[in-house]
Amino acid sequence: MSVADARPAAPAAMPKLAPGKLLWPLVALVTVALVMAPAGALPAWAVKLPAAWQLGLAPQISAFMKWLMESATFGLFSVREFTRAIAWTLDLPLSAAKAVLSTGLVIGQGSDAVKLAPPIPWFAMVALGIAAGYAVSGVRLAVLMGLGLLYLAVFGQWAGAMVTLASVLVSSLLGAFGGLLLGLACVRWRAVERAVGPLLDLAQTMPVFAYLLPMLILFGFGPVSAMVATIIYAMPPMVRVTILAIRAVPEDVRSLAVMTGCTRRQTTWKMLVPTALPALMVGVNQVIMLSLNVVIIASMIGAGGLGFDVLTALRRNDIGAGLEAGLAITVLAILLDRFAQGLAHGAERGAAGRSGRRLALWAALAGVAALWLAAALWPSLATYPEAWRLSTAPWWNELVRWINLTFYSQLEAVKVFFLLNILVPVKRFMLALPWPWVAAVVTLAGFRLGGLRLAAVTGLMTLFIALSGLWPAAMVTVYLCGVGVALAMLIGVPIGLLAAANPTARKITDVAVDTLQTLPSFVYLIPFVMLFKVGDFTALIAIVLYAVAPAIRYTAHGVSQIHPALIEAGVMNGCTRLQSLLRIRLPLATPEILLGLNQTLMLALSMLVITALVGTRDLGQEVYSALAQANVGKGLVAGLCVAFIGIIADRLLSAASGRLRQRLGLG
Known part of the structure; x- marks a missing residue:
């Protein structure tokens, strides 16, 4: 045996981790550390934005609207006269x-009204x-x-x-x-x-x-x-x-x-x-x-x-x-x-075959x-x-009363479980985040996914939300919307996978999704207010039900669009059904699922504003209270904050979906 053969083998080189793979775990660790930091460890301005730094746009917008309607003029006529003419x-x-x-043809008003023709x-x-x-x-x-x-x-x-x-x-x-x-x-x-x-x-x-x-x-x-x-x-x-x-x-x-x-x-x-x-x-x-x-x-x-x-x-x-x-x-x-x-x-189809129908x-x-x-x-x-009219209102009222009397303890237990184990901890976590760090993370995400332009857009919008003075309400909005979207995806993705694999399940889910998408948003609130009273949990249920439809539909569409040859190749290589799902179907359908996540988020934000009527304390409540107070500036600024949250999420998710499509070779 030669000397070379007698030498001990060199130790295997340690695998190198790409810096990009360490970035987001590091960001997560820093985020947790900032939230867990003791009181006084962070500068006061990072925890709560000083009033002197706030933009103060709401009073300026309200003053502008007042001037517009009371003083602004085009010369021959005022703005008020112009808008009233349009009306x-x-x-x-x-x-x-x-x-x-509805009303019939009526001439005159009040006691002088004369109906010339019925509806x-x-x-x-x-x-x-x-x-x-x-x-x-x-x-x-x-x-x-x-x-x-x-x-x-x-x-x-x-x-x-x-x-x-x-x-x-x-x-x-x-x-x-x-x-x-x-x-x-x-x-x-x-x-x-x-x-x-x-x-x-x-x-x-x-x-x-x-x-x-x-x-x-x-x-x-x-x-x-x-x-x-x-x-x-x-x-x-x-x-x-x-x-x-x-x-x-x-x-x-x-x-x-x-x-x-x-x-x-x-x-x-x-x-x-x-x-x-x-x-x-x-x-x-x-x-x-x-x-x-x-x-x-x-x-x-x-x-x-x-x-x-x-x-x-x-x-x-x-x-x-x-x-x-x-x-x-x-x-x-x-x-x-x-x-x-x-x-x-x-x-x-064109006009062929419809002449008889038109007749x-x-x-x-x-x-x-x-x-x-x-x-x-x-x-x-x-x-x-x-005498021919029917009504189900007494039956619905009696059903809700019976449910409340019979299952009050169980309903309250479910509500308390979600509040103590999910909603309250997430809410406290979001409210404890320093606004400069959130702005930096959002800007970094924009840069990593879309370059300088997306980083500038997302960073400036986040900064606007912070400087508007509505940061706590915005964080409550993000918390409720985030939890609602997460639950909607956890429910919607498995149902979408089942619908893609089973034609009968697809038909049933299509009917259910169509029904969910046509129900007006307020309708979701009524039964759950009766069962769970007002609060974040009622809002969460309404958000999940209203926003789950895109998660189901996009998942089913994404999985069903995968080319059968790819599935057959996996089966020929010995993939089980579970391996085929986890290693082929889900990865290839992920870009579509991300688009569904995007739409789910948009619907959740839309519903979240409606849930202001059941006592949430988020940006939706700010908009609703501004309407009640006739404070147009406050309402528009809060509405812009909601819009910016939606635009930030839309841009980031769209960029992530695009990058993933390129990585998977899907165009």
């Missing part, structure tokens, strides 16, 4: 829709709904429209439903058309898209409560202010869908327009928009659903309808009446959603006109008979 113009289509559907009678509206559903999508939709409208009449929700329907129809038409025009402008001029993009982000993430007070000041108390707030909230999806749909039009269509000598206007309205119509109808559907989602909030400034009924019931703690009105909104949402989907599918619709319109004339001659025909 008068917008009130014309709204009043016309309400006259047709469309309930049975005529049911017939029209059946005919329209048949014309758009066949027998199935016709039956659904008939049953849904009959439900509204039988359970005494017809009057409120027609007021809501009038508001939603006008808001949706104006929002869809305005969004289409703005989207076309963004396609034509990139500068418009760059300018509009941040405004769309704000409109989608700022709570509707924050819109209400400025609209109230600009346009006065009443349904027009509510309609403007609804349009602002519902328009962004239409703008984004329009941009994507027009840019997705095949180049052959554009070339054909050039070859046939079309002008730019003809190309847009006769070639591009008709070709993109199926995709544009998806945007219209989103506008309708978002409009319905805010009808209760809009009722706070005079919108009326079913939203006002739900709000009144919530204030009276009348669960039965609130659920009946809330279910009526849900029924209306389902009918409008299915009708819009039918229009979209019809646009895809049936025209015949139904003639019948409705005859019934309307009969109701004008005999007004009693227009009203649904009181």
Whole structure:
């Protein structure tokens, strides 16, 4: 044996850890150390922002709004006169829709009012709904429209439903058309898209409560202010869908327009928009659903309808009446959603085979006109008979009373468990975080995921939240939203995996998700307020139920889109079902799941503002109290803070999803 062979073997080299892998564990350790630091160890300004450092924007915004409405002028007319003229113009289509559907044609006011014609009678509206559903999508939709409208009449929700329907129809038409025009402008001029993009982000993430007070000041108390707030909230999806749909039009269509000598206007309205119509109808559907989602909030400034009924019931703690009105909104949402989907599918199929259906619709319109004339001659025909009405309100009230009496101890135990073991510790942890450290971590995350630009955006937004003076409320918002999103993902991801693997489970979850997405947000609060009273736990349940739908849907979609060849390759290499799930399906579906997490977070933030009505002490409460105090500056600053939290999360999660897609080679 040689000397070389006799030498002891050299020790194996220690594996080197990449600095990036140590960064976030180190950040986590420092964060815990800062939270656990004894009192006085950190500078006082890092724990609580000094009042002298705060921006003080709220009084300045309020003063500006006061000057705008009392002193600002365009020369020939004042700003107040201008906004009131806009309100008068917008009130014309709204009043016309309400006259047709709800109030009838009335001339004069008060004791001098004279009714010239009644609204469309309930049975005529049911017939029209059946005919329209048949014309758009066949027998199935016709039956659904008939049953849904009959439900509204039988359970005494017809009057409120027609007021809501009038508001939603006008808001949706104006929002869809305005969004289409703005989207076309963004396609034509990139500068418009760059300018509009941040405004769309704000409109989608700022709570509707924050819109209400400025609209109230600009346009006065009443349904027009509510309609403007609804349009602002519902328009962004239409703008984004329009941009994507027009840019997705095949180049052959554009070339054909050039070859046939079309002008730019003809190309847009006769070639591009008709070709993109199926995709544009998806945007219209989103506008309708978002409009319905805010009808209760809009009722706070005079919108009326079913939203006002739900709000009144919530204030009276009348669960039965609130659920009946809330279910009526849900029924209306389902009918409008299915009708819009039918229009979209019809646009895809073209006009072939629909001539007979259209003939049936025209015949139904003639019948409705005859019934309307009969109701004008005999007004009693227009009203649904009181003796035929049903109500489930007493049953719901009795059910809640029985649950409270029978299961009070168990319900209280669940509530106390979550409060003591999850909510209170997380809340204390978030409130103990020094604001400079949070701003630094958010900026670092932006830099690691998206470079200097994303770091600057996320860092400046975090700094704005801190300097606004609302840091404690913002941390409560982050805590409630974070816990709610975590629970929603823990529930939604396994259900999504089951739905992707089992067709029967997929059908069941699709129905459940559709129901969760059409229920108005206020409806989630009513039963849980009855069971658990007001507080963070009630808010948490409402947030989880409202936000879980995207987690389920995106997980199921992501897993089902994985190429079967990849799964087969894993099986051939001996992967068990569990290994295939953990090592192939979940990693490849992670980018989609991150997008679902993003949407879950957006819905949680939206719901969190609503939960201010059940006693949470977060930014939503700041916005709600500002509305009650008519403090427009405070409401807008708090709303901006909510919007910035949403934008920060959206940008970081989108960047993380993009990087992960590149790493996995998914484009």
